[in-house]
Amino acid sequence: MTITQPDLSVFETLESEVRGYCRGWPTIFDRAQGSHMYDEDGHTYLDFFAGAGSLNYGHNNPVLKRALLDYLERDGVTHGLDMSTVAKRAFLETFQNVVLRPRDLPYKVMFPGPTGTNAVEAALKLARKVKGRESIVSFTNAFHGMSLGSLAVTGNAFKRAGAGIPLVHGTPMPFDDYLGGQTPDFIWFERLLEDAGSGLNQPAAVIVETVQGEGGINVARAEWLRALADLCRRHDMLLIVDDIQMGCGRTGAFFSFEEAGIVPDIVTVSKSISGYGLPMSLTLFKPELDIWEPGEHNGTFRGNNPAFVTATAALETYWTDDQMEKQTISRGEQVEATLKAITKEHPDAVVEYRGRGLVWGLEMRDKPTASKIAARAFELGLLIETSGPESEVVKLLPALTISPDELDEGLRILARAVRDTV
Structure with missing residues (x-):
């Protein structure tokens, strides 16, 4: 694909140096539909990133768009204050009837703010309030957000360094298979918990991703997650599952922890919960943990009403039966x-591939190669990103609604990009 060099001067001169994704995709996007994005010069790109997993149902999904336009055209409430609205009621009722009750999940729903890190901060704050302890255990290569509390339980050294202050009250433990199966699961963690001389303060909670997205598509085994849940029960620690990127069907089931048969005490949800890329997040927790005082955790943008509208439409369209789950698993096999x-x-260039549902990673032996593959894919009309502590993993996050033909087209481009690069 021939690409005319775009005029990026306003972004380069006015926008902060902190900008990231746009550096890997040096064009100016104008519109998007389904699994495709189009730049202002009319070039087409197949999107295997889906807004970092915030567009599980594709760009400008027509069903969700119609619901949103109807709501806006009737002058529905658009601000996000903590008020009772028709849109919020519809979402809560639908979420309860479509997601929670069929899975026998008793959760209360909290709207902590518009982003994933808002949900994590609320989860950590609540866990500490409930248990009266400060320490939180997280895992190697975890990523939970960019605000200070979330950074304290994030593993990436580059991200953590940006805080500029000590990140405290968090303790990392080895994620599943971090030690290559050389030691039994949780042997170090449990020994520290049982030893009064270990120096580990009794944790309030453990926070975990079932699949570490930013950490390199590291997939936790179901038995490892069950053992972790059991460990938390035995040692009076709350279990927090961060389902921000892996929830809303990304791994197949609506919640990524369903396969393991566990019921976390607290769950954080964001990314694709609005279904349309609109900012929205949830912190879910068991009713007995709901010890908040009114207004103790608030914010101007807690409940985005337009996001409630599209979230409700997404649940009604895709989650009243198991077809989306089956389709995602089938596409994942592809x-x-x-x-x-x-x-x-x-074999000399690729370490391994790994994933679940429609989140996959290809780890490269020569770490910089992953970024080169992503750059070549962009030249060929495919949007992919990298992940892992040294960006050594090519990361695939296509929309769950992608067609088999579109998926096949993107995979052919990926195979060519690897061939052209290695």
């Missing part, structure tokens, strides 16, 4: 087959 073939074709 991705896995291609990644297996790429790995077989380039």
